[in-house]
Amino acid sequence: MTDRRTFLKGTAAVGALAAITDMETLFAQEASPQAASGIPDLVAVRNGTRAEMVKKAVETLGGMQAFVKPGQTVVIKPNIGWNKAPEFGSNTHPETVATLVELCKQAGAKEVKVFDHCCHNGAYEGSGVKEAVEKAGGVMVDGGNEGQYVQTENPKAKKFTSAKVHKAVLEADVYITCPPLKHHSGSEMTACMKNVMGTVWDRGAMHKNDLHQCIADAVYFRKPDLCVLDAYMPMVRNGPVGKDTNDLVERKTLLASRDIVAIDSAGAALLNKAGKIRHVLLGEEMGLGTADLTKLNIRRINMA
Numbered sequence: 050m051t052d053r054r055t056f057l058k059g060t061a062a063v064g065a066l067a068a069i070t071d072m073e074t075l076f077a078q079e080a081s082p083q084a085a086s087g088i089p090d091l092v093a094v095r096n097g098t099r100a101e102m103v104k105k106a107v108e109t110l111g112g113m114q115a116f117v118k119p120g121q122t123v124v125i126k127p128n129i130g131w132n133k134a135p136e137f138g139s140n141t142h143p144e145t146v147a148t149l150v151e152l153c154k155q156a157g158a159k160e161v162k163v164f165d166h167c168c169h170n171g172a173y174e175g176s177g178v179k180e181a182v183e184k185a186g187g188v189m190v191d192g193g194n195e196g197q198y199v200q201t202e203n204p205k206a207k208k209f210t211s212a213k214v215h216k217a218v219l220e221a222d223v224y225i226t227c228p229p230l231k232h233h234s235g236s237e238m239t240a241c242m243k244n245v246m247g248t249v250w251d252r253g254a255m256h257k258n259d260l261h262q263c264i265a266d267a268v269y270f271r272k273p274d275l276c277v278l279d280a281y282m283p284m285v286r287n288g289p290v291g292k293d294t295n296d297l298v299e300r301k302t303l304l305a306s307r308d309i310v311a312i313d314s315a316g317a318a319l320l321n322k323a324g325k326i327r328h329v330l331l332g333e334e335m336g337l338g339t340a341d342l343t344k345l346n347i348r349r350i351n352m353a
Contacts, residue, residue: 089348095302097352103148106305119157121222128228129165132175143181150187164190165247198250206266213250227277232288240316241276261328276312278304310338
């Protein structure tokens with residue numbers, strides 16, 4: 050049998066990425082010597098509650114105080130596009146969002162704002178996110194008012210060179226993205242890069258002009274400081290809304306990283322699509338992060 054380290058050393062980037070193809074191989078990789086200490090590039094946690102896994106992942110990245118300083122304003126961007134109850138997996142689970150709000154408040158944040166540019170009316174309430182956020186001390190911000198979006202140029206973009214971006218993202222001291230992991234009929238996957246679509250006013254322009262390139266381009270409007278991917282019950286078909294709970298599979302997993310490309314690359318592996326999501330590969334080409342998971346210091350945590 051070929052030694053695994055020899056194989057990885059001799060493969061190209063996409064080939065090496067394919068070595069981590071699904072949840073089991075993501076968690077089965079042996080930790081490198083440097084992974085035992087220091088701050089990892091990516092944290093992969095499984096078999097806890099959503100709140101437990103969020104807290105553990107953020108703690109492993111240095112704690113929320115590594116991202117949020119006392120007196121700062123934080124904006125959290127979940128996916129709240131659909132007026133669907135939490136059990137359908139269409140939106141970020143309220144427990145995930147509320148836990149992030151709590152951690153930010155504990156770190157001394159002056160204000161924690163939460164918003165999305167929803168596709169359905171009533172999504173804030175129907176998703177359960179509004180109630181959870183307000184109970185945790187956060188503030189829901191209107192994402193459906195064009196007046197809250199500011200025309201912004203994107204000089205590093207290849208196609209999505211200008212757009213109206215929500216001022217909460219542009220003005221916040223700290224920006225956290227926290228979508229659920231889902232199948233998507235247009236982009237193949239919803240994860241942290243795709244979640245950026247909810248920060249701009251004209252999403253239709255992205256769909257009409259090479260969606261994958263525009264997703265990668267849009268990250269440049271403002272890269273998140275912290276990325277959290279809720280993969281507790283990923284939607285594996287009929288996304289982004291889903292038909293019923295049969296579209297979900299139980300993974301009991303949560304990912305966290307400062308690197309938006311790395312976390313989406315790991316998310317693709319959880320959907321058995323490693324190396325196949327074009328906007329993730331474009332993100333690496335554009336210098337937004339690292340898609341080759343074999344190059345990363347990954348901290349794997351099993352809370353069982």
